Amino acid sequence: MPVTVQQLTSQDSDALKALLAKDPAHNIYLLGLLAEFGIGDSRSSYTYWGRFDGKTLTAAVFVGGGGALVVPSAGDSVATGVIADALAERVRLKASVGEKPAVDALVRSLCAGKPRLSKTHRLFSVSADDLGPFTNPLLRLARDEDLERLVPLAAGAVRDMYDRDALAEDPNFEARVAQRVRARRTYVLEENGELVFKVDIGSRSQFGAELEGLYTVPSQRGKGHATLCLGQISRFLLSSLPRLTLRVDEKDESMARIARKVGYLAQRTQRLVLVE
Structure with a gap:
């Protein structure tokens, strides 16, 4: 059976x-x-590019912006x-996220130099039957009037996850935060006039959603905000929706404990790569 690679x-x-x-x-x-x-x-x-075994699609890769974001389908890393x-x-390749063996395969072929950032994550998933009582x-949808207070939290989440100063490096960062708010994808917790927690819905379809950008301001950590708001x-x-997922840095034992406490179950290892 012939193996071919074609643009979908x-x-x-x-x-x-x-x-x-x-x-x-x-x-x-x-x-x-x-x-x-x-x-x-x-x-x-x-x-989207796909590997076909005969006429059967067996793997796929999303390529955005000529390599600005490359995302492989889950499964056989050899096919990727x-x-x-x-x-x-x-x-x-400038950035990639996905299952570690598949991202490793992309980096070998598409990355000209050593990535600036490479992190391993654990994917966690949950269904309604798994949830605890938290x-x-x-917790509410963020509003336009929250933006001035929300942007520092969003920048903090980027700093924790990517080791980057989004406000200094990305002139469009505030506009993207505003876009997520207007798309009703950002939720916040407010206490005494201060935003103390945020979370974004990063991706959504009939099959479920992925949460991202969970962030508690440092002065409010250890008070249970992340556990209760994630719940x-x-x-x-x-x-x-049938399921939710969440990627947790494998070095972030605190967030992993929170995810498990809420009811999330650990899945396969992921890798995040930034080249520039």
């Missing part, structure tokens, strides 16, 4: 969705991208490596 088109949408849906927890991010933006066309700033080798002349009904947003979202 709208005719491959059902096959791509079916492939990702075989392992929805580990493909939540890609399923959300597919639901929000579709498979794209020649005018799009992103593409075949796609990466085929893209070596056209893609220069809630805080004061609250999880309970809210799982009233209409």
Whole structure:
């Protein structure tokens, strides 16, 4: 059976969705991208590439911005490596996130130098049946009037996760924070006029959602805000979705304990890579 690598088109949408849906927890991010933006066309700033065994799609890779973000489907890292080798002349990887063996394969073929940042994460997932009794009904959607107070929290989350000063390095950072707020993807906890916690819905589809950017201001840590608020947003979202996922830095034992306490179960190892 011949093995080929091809750019996916709208005719491959059902096959791509079916492939990702075989392992929805580990493909939540890609399923959300597919639901929000579709498979794209020649005018799009992103593409999907697939490995076919005969006519069967067996692996896929999302390439945004010519390599600004590269995300592999979960599963066989050897299949991902075949796609990466085929893209070596056209893609220069700048950032990637996904299952560690698959991201490792992408880095080998598409990364010209040593990544500036490489972190391993543990993916955690939860369904409604797994949730513990942790809630805080004061968690709410962020509003436009919160932006001035919210931006420092968002920058703190980026600093903790990526070791970057988003406010100094990214002139569009505040606009992106505002965009998430207006898309109703950011939730905050306010106490005595101060925002003390935030969390974002990073990716969402009928198969579930991925939470990201959990951040408690340093002066408010150790008070249970993260546990109660993670439980609250999880309970809210799982009233209409089958599962949620959350990536936790493997060095962040505190967040891993919080995730487990709320009911999240550890899944496979992930890797985050930033080249520039």
